[in-house]
Amino acid sequence: MRKLQRHRHAIRAAIFGVIITLAATLGLRIADDQSVQKQLSQELTNLQLEIRRELQLHLFGFSWISQSDAQQQNWLNNGPEIFNYYRHFRHLFWLNQQGEISAIYPSESETATHVSAETLTWLQRFNHGIRYLVPAGQLSEHPADLLLVIPQHETPAVGYYAATINMHQLFSFIALTHLAENTEFQVKRVDDEQLLFSHIRSYQLREDWGHTQPFQLFGETWEFELWPSPQRLDALRSNLPILVFVAGILVTCLLTFVLYLLGISRVREKLLKDANRELYDEIEEREKVEKRIAYLAEHDPLTGLANRNAILAQLERQLQIKQANAKHIGLMMIDLDHFKEVNDTLGHNIGNLLLKQVSKRISEVISSPSILARLGGDEFAILVPIVHSQLDLEKFAEEIIHALDQQFNLEGYEVFVTASIGIALTQTGDEDGETLMRHADTALHRAKQKGRNTWHVYSQELHDELASRLEISKRLRHAIEHEKLTLYYQPQVDMTTRKIIGLEVLVRWIEDDGTIIGPDQFIPIAEDSGLILPISDFVLQNACKQLGRWRQQGFTDLRISVNLSGRQFQTPDLTKQILFAIRNAGIPAAYVELELTEQVLIENQESHTQFMHDMRENGITLAIDDFGVGYSSLSYLKHFPINALKIDRSFVKDIPEDKDDATITQTIISLAHNLDIGIVAEGVETEEQAQFLIERGCTIAQGFYYSKPLPVDEITQLLSQSNGVIPAKIS
Numbered sequence: 001m002r003k004l005q006r007h008r009h010a011i012r013a014a015i016f017g018v019i020i021t022l023a024a025t026l027g028l029r030i031a032d033d034q035s036v037q038k039q040l041s042q043e044l045t046n047l048q049l050e051i052r053r054e055l056q057l058h059l060f061g062f063s064w065i066s067q068s069d070a071q072q073q074n075w076l077n078n079g080p081e082i083f084n085y086y087r088h089f090r091h092l093f094w095l096n097q098q099g100e101i102s103a104i105y106p107s108e109s110e111t112a113t114h115v116s117a118e119t120l121t122w123l124q125r126f127n128h129g130i131r132y133l134v135p136a137g138q139l140s141e142h143p144a145d146l147l148l149v150i151p152q153h154e155t156p157a158v159g160y161y162a163a164t165i166n167m168h169q170l171f172s173f174i175a176l177t178h179l180a181e182n183t184e185f186q187v188k189r190v191d192d193e194q195l196l197f198s199h200i201r202s203y204q205l206r207e208d209w210g211h212t213q214p215f216q217l218f219g220e221t222w223e224f225e226l227w228p229s230p231q232r233l234d235a236l237r238s239n240l241p242i243l244v245f246v247a248g249i250l251v252t253c254l255l256t257f258v259l260y261l262l263g264i265s266r267v268r269e270k271l272l273k274d275a276n277r278e279l280y281d282e283i284e285e286r287e288k289v290e291k292r293i294a295y296l297a298e299h300d301p302l303t304g305l306a307n308r309n310a311i312l313a314q315l316e317r318q319l320q321i322k323q324a325n326a327k328h329i330g331l332m333m334i335d336l337d338h339f340k341e342v343n344d345t346l347g348h349n350i351g352n353l354l355l356k357q358v359s360k361r362i363s364e365v366i367s368s369p370s371i372l373a374r375l376g377g378d379e380f381a382i383l384v385p386i387v388h389s390q391l392d393l394e395k396f397a398e399e400i401i402h403a404l405d406q407q408f409n410l411e412g413y414e415v416f417v418t419a420s421i422g423i424a425l426t427q428t429g430d431e432d433g434e435t436l437m438r439h440a441d442t443a444l445h446r447a448k449q450k451g452r453n454t455w456h457v458y459s460q461e462l463h464d465e466l467a468s469r470l471e472i473s474k475r476l477r478h479a480i481e482h483e484k485l486t487l488y489y490q491p492q493v494d495m496t497t498r499k500i501i502g503l504e505v506l507v508r509w510i511e512d513d514g515t516i517i518g519p520d521q522f523i524p525i526a527e528d529s530g531l532i533l534p535i536s537d538f539v540l541q542n543a544c545k546q547l548g549r550w551r552q553q554g555f556t557d558l559r560i561s562v563n564l565s566g567r568q569f570q571t572p573d574l575t576k577q578i579l580f581a582i583r584n585a586g587i588p589a590a591y592v593e594l595e596l597t598e599q600v601l602i603e604n605q606e607s608h609t610q611f612m613h614d615m616r617e618n619g620i621t622l623a624i625d626d627f628g629v630g631y632s633s634l635s636y637l638k639h640f641p642i643n644a645l646k647i648d649r650s651f652v653k654d655i656p657e658d659k660d661d662a663t664i665t666q667t668i669i670s671l672a673h674n675l676d677i678g679i680v681a682e683g684v685e686t687e688e689q690a691q692f693l694i695e696r697g698c699t700i701a702q703g704f705y706y707s708k709p710l711p712v713d714e715i716t717q718l719l720s721q722s723n724g725v726i727p728a729k730i731s
Ligand SMILES: Nc1nc2c(ncn2[C@@H]2O[C@H](COP(=O)(O)O[C@H]3[C@@H](O)[C@H](n4cnc5c(=O)[nH]c(N)nc54)O[C@@H]3COP(=O)(O)O)[C@@H](O)[C@H]2O)c(=O)[nH]1
Pocket: 490, 504, 505, 506, 507, 518, 519, 520, 523, 536, 539, 563, 564, 565, 625, 626, 649, 682, 683, 684, 685, 702, 703, 704, 705, 709
């Protein structure tokens, strides 16, 4: 259908062309046929005229003869001459008044001797001297013959001059001399349809092409008829209609073909145009994509800021062309504190809004030629190409922290966010961009460690410290693999009876030379490197097994407290791991307590809540370590199934002298009582501290006053002595 549509002009031209050609051909053919009809009619008229002329000739000739010599014998004597000149006479004869043929030429002719009375009566009506042309009737045996009669009623001649005309011969002569070739001709009498003459080879076209004309005689009417044979008709007809038809068809075909070609070329043109347009669209699209790729290669799609690649490239450039008036080039790395919680609790859309607004606020603080970039996630960087002193950057960092200090309104949510900032400056001028980035990142890490919402400047000391941490990390891995870790236990004592009721498990690293490295020195490094996981597993497994041994020795009331690291919560099977250790050791879960710091607890509240419920369901107790130094909000206490709070030793250290610490300690004890959970004081070192705590209702404590952390042998010995009651003073 579409193809037909495409070639509609060619189809129309073909149809119109054929119609016009046919119409023209038909019109010409009709006109031509009319002209042929006219010609045939004219030919018939001419034929009749010729016959008449021939008859007239014979009539005049006969009159002249009859008048020139009225003697009947004489003109008959002139017969040969007359026959020679007027060739179509058949007979000349004289009829007397009685109707008898008294003389005839040629004399040997066999004809009737007299006419009938009827004919005679008929002849007698003719006037004297007037010529009559009538059918020969009984005076000739040839029905077509005519009779010329001139009545003579005066003497010496009384009778009739008569002559029969051989009409067949006359017709033949006329047909021979005046009838066109291949033309059919006939003469018949109208009255009886008697055929008088025929010059016919074919009747084929008679019906359609026959022309008739009457021929009036005295007494009867003949009809002349003429029509062409097919050959004559072909000859008569003009070739013009055929030529017009052929020419019309040719022109139509040519026009149709041209329009068809035009149609094809139009289609091709359209296809070409479409292809061109598609190509242009594609090129345009590709250019857009390329621009987008180029843009994305240097920009962060969310904030529109420069990205890591762009700022690194800028940094490299600035390092190369360091300006004369700049002492240093600075790089600040900014990381939002606890951004993950915003994402987790309010969703990614709000998280994205926050990132946009943070980037806006920081942009408002910085000025040219500094460049702000988003490195990814919640991490931003600022390149400061001209730095006169470190102090400038420290002030700048403060400004940024201050700018973020105000709440963010994000689709109805009020969100507070702080940032940690790592600062790095060029010192030697030999630093490359990657190094400066790494330094800023290291400083950022330190700022986080410092408690977040602060900044830290990268320094050689920091570098050395990190190098040392790296070294420790390597040695620690080696120590874990070669079982250089051991467990110490610090008694938790009922201060009223001095009886050991539990033991906190504390890990130690014994070096080959016997040096004991405390967990303060390696736990943070282990947490950073992930080594805390195998360490924690080692501690838990061995502590449970040791409790199992002690229980076998009869210390069945004893409870162990094991510290959990925040990193452990990132392992999916922590619950399984703990339950396995307990079951593997064959100890009741109720004698195992897990200690978590407030900080660990607050991070990932949801997963921790589930974990803590799992623990409680299995009978394991939970204590909050270092209570009071972490978060100001205490509402989380409602949500977690906690068994005990451990008052941080920083509050215990200066009681009872320090009124603030005394108040805080008192408050924590009251809080635990009100919540109906246990309370343990950490770091009790003096009798006064113990007394203060006991008087305020805190009876369980842990501290050097009762016992330092001890290896398993010493603890076993201590437990065995005095049935687990701590002597007044041990050192
Ligand atoms: N995740 C794990 N953390 C562990 C593990 N073992 C220890 N730790 C944590 O390391 C921190 C340091 O522990 P440590 O050096 O063993 O110090 C403990 C005690 O020695 C110390 N303490 C106890 N009483 C006193 C005292 O009277 N004075 C004083 N100056 N120090 C005292 O306190 C530490 C125990 O504290 P806490 O855990 O908060 O109860 C420490 O934070 C350990 O938690 C481990 O296996 N896994």
